[in-house]
Amino acid sequence: MAEELSLRERKKIQTRRALWRAATKLFLERGYDQVSVAEVALAAEVSKMTVFNYMSSKEDLVLGPMKEHIGDAARAVRDRSPGESAVAAFRRDFMAALNAHDASVGMSDDPYVLQMRRMIQETPALLVRAHEYVRRAQMLLAEELAASAEGPDAELAPVVAAQLMSVRYVVHEHNHRRLFAGESAEEVLPGAVALAERAFALVEHGLGDFGTLPAGTDTAQAAEAGAE
Amino acid sequence: MAEELSLRERKKIQTRRALWRAATKLFLERGYDQVSVAEVALAAEVSKMTVFNYMSSKEDLVLGPMKEHIGDAARAVRDRSPGESAVAAFRRDFMAALNAHDASVGMSDDPYVLQMRRMIQETPALLVRAHEYVRRAQMLLAEELAASAEGPDAELAPVVAAQLMSVRYVVHEHNHRRLFAGESAEEVLPGAVALAERAFALVEHGLGDFGTLPAGTDTAQAAEAGAE
DNA sequence: CCGAGAACGTGTACCGAGTCAATTCTTCTA
DNA sequence: TAGAAGAATTGACTCGGTACACGTTCTCGG
Missing domain, CATH: 1.10.10.60 (Homeodomain-like)
Structure with a gap:
């Protein structure tokens, strides 16, 4: 054996x-x-x-563990049950990770993990490499989505992948901020879930006219600058 | 002076x-x-x-010109007229670039430009750096969007930015493929416009249940593709 | 059971990208 | 026109990463 x-x-x-x-x-x-x-x-x-x-590479000494999870999102979509939409599958998988305090969605409050994360955030080379991994994960997800929705929709798979991964990113960042501020994962969870819900709603329901400037103001940028 | x-x-x-x-x-x-x-x-x-x-850096010897355009998308949104949504402004700017055969949306069929593009595609180091620029452009756009939509929506700005930039990416890639295949920019344009329209529609109206596996129910708007 | 050859990990020497302190040259001033 | 100020340029250096050669460990035939 x-x-x-x-x-x-x-x-x-x-x-x-x-x-x-x-x-x-x-x-x-x-x-x-x-x-x-x-x-x-x-x-x-x-x-x-x-x-x-x-x-x-030198970066892998830090980011090696992250590399293993590049295909996770794509796998979650591929392994979904019949009748479940790709979006729903992605969402379910992500929500499960959140509730499990998974480090892959930035929910771990282990001091060691936090310390490593801070170092990554503060080191340009590591940050670039980390983003490279995210990009590859997104590409794999796009391929999986394209395989699911053949026909003309397949061309749009990269758009959907970008939408889904960006939800992940936003919540991830949100969690970082809160955890760095000293909150516990338990405290951060409700807010993270709420934010994720809103983000997914935006993606599923559409942007509509997100960010419409109020009519009647002829100097829009001045108004924005004034708010600063 | x-x-x-x-x-x-x-x-x-x-x-x-x-x-x-x-x-x-x-x-x-x-x-x-x-x-x-x-x-x-x-x-x-x-x-x-x-x-x-x-x-x-060495990469800048090739990608230097691209660096100048990192803030373009954000600027297009910032300079929009009152009453116009951020999405509409982005869309208008993008469509204009498309119709102008702008190289920034991959519409130039100048042989020299194509040759450079091919080299970038075939060189990992250049590709990574190029994607890094796209990411920064997306970040700037997200910041601009966050400034526009204050309140709880501001948190979701990165999601919107990702959606919009991914439309750009998809059409960009589409154009590359066609141009590399030998078609002229004039020939590619209609298809590019059509694809962009569909992508923007997806973003504005939402994914719905994109990529639903067949389980008997075909109530989905995206399941009509007759795929699988 | 053992010895030769294959396969694998390791060490040395080296290359190319990017940085630093010092030097040369331009330009502005007295 | 002399000289100071400061920018452009440079040779020497560090560090990440690679090619090649060597020694050590596994495998298989006698």
Whole structure:
């Protein structure tokens, strides 16, 4: 059986863990940009080359776990039950994640997770890479939606995917703000749910004439500037 | 005032142009990844450092022009006339660009532009950076929308921005495909307009139950596609 | 049970992108 | 015209990431 992995395999897992531990420790202590991969390698007692053998880039030392979840949204839609719309499936999956305090929707109030999140937000390179992952998740979702709705609607799948993922994004950001402010996940949940409901309603029901300026004002931008 | 620029200023412009010419020439000849910035510098007869003095990164040698248009969508919304909704303003601006065969919506059939576009599509680093610009454009639009719709709606501005920008994206992609296939901009235009109309309709009227799997009920407006 | 070859992880040397302190040159002023 | 101020430019450097070669561990035939 493959119950007992060979010594080689175990060492591999051990190395990966040591690497990740050393990296996160150093990054949190001194900031991502202030730590070189050579230092991470040194701390993990391997060579720099080995780091890149395990991780495809320096960013992956932080964002590796996130990579695993790129296909989640698409999967939730693909695995929906007959009769359920893609939108409903996405919504149900998202709401479940919210209620489960899942970190993938920014609902975890674990201090360690929060600390990592803050570092990501404050490091441009990590932020760009994280957004890249979101974009790929959105692309996968779009493909899944296109497969569901063949015909002329398939062309519009990317639009629907963007709408759905943006709901995720808005609620995610909202949660960050509240959690960083010191609230607990339990406290944040109701507001998050309410916001999600409103966002989904907007998406399902349409924008209508969102953001109509009041007629009769000939200097609209001046009015806006004045509000600042 | 500064009608006649000084020798220094003119030299600066000249250098920038030489840099851009050398870069695009080499990139198109041999591919983006196969040309180092040192080679670009050599061809433009400056030092490598000078390249980074003019361009903030290697990608900017290609995507620099695109950077100037990041705020366009937000501006179109900000400058709308009173009584016009933000959505309508965005739509009007976009349709105008389409009809004007603007390169910013992928409607230019200039061979040189097409060649550059192909290179961007085929080079991961450039693609990532280009998407980063789109994301920033979307963020600016979201901020503008949030300023317009104060109150609880402001929180949903990012969702609306995502919806609008995704329309742009879909039509953009559509145009690419057709133009790469050899069609002229004139030939592509009608289809692009039609697609844009449908996409905007989807955004304004809502998704409904887009992508409902067949389970006997076909009451959905989107299920009429006769798909599956 | 063992030894040769394959496969895999590791270390060294290197490349290209981007940054910093110092130098050169333009321009404005006295 | 001399000289100060400041911008443009540069060579030297750091760091992320890769190609190649070596040593170590698994596998299979005798």
